[in-house]
Amino acid sequence: MTQVNTGPSEPCKAHHEAGHAVIADSLGYKVHLVTIVADGPTNTQGRTEYDDPLERQHERRVEHALTICFAGPAAQDKFASHSLRADDARRDYVKVLDIVSRFRVDDETRWACRLKARELVEEHWEEIEALALRLLDKGTLTFTS
């Protein structure tokens, strides 16, 4: 599974991608790559690749997939609230809508996943900040097993 996002500034984007990556890891999914690359003078592209929860048999795989989607925007918002432009999270929310319709997720579950993402971001904030700093330094991080 790949999360691709476009966004405004590098630090915001680094925290956004670190949010996806750290929360995926915390839920037990292997993270392969996290990257932020400049895309023109004012834009940054971010991407996080991790094992797709939907390919697992885990009974909570759909919740996990949604929670990881929400974790990027949640981390970006915690880092700099109001930094999240519609564009930043569009791909995340398109993916959420796709999962919601494919698996007939009810509103209550969807909201619970959004809240869970915020809780996990709070709980893992130090790791998210540390990863974001490494990402700002290196641009791309790969994790081999």
Ligand SMILES: [Zn+2]
């Ligand atoms: Zn994202």
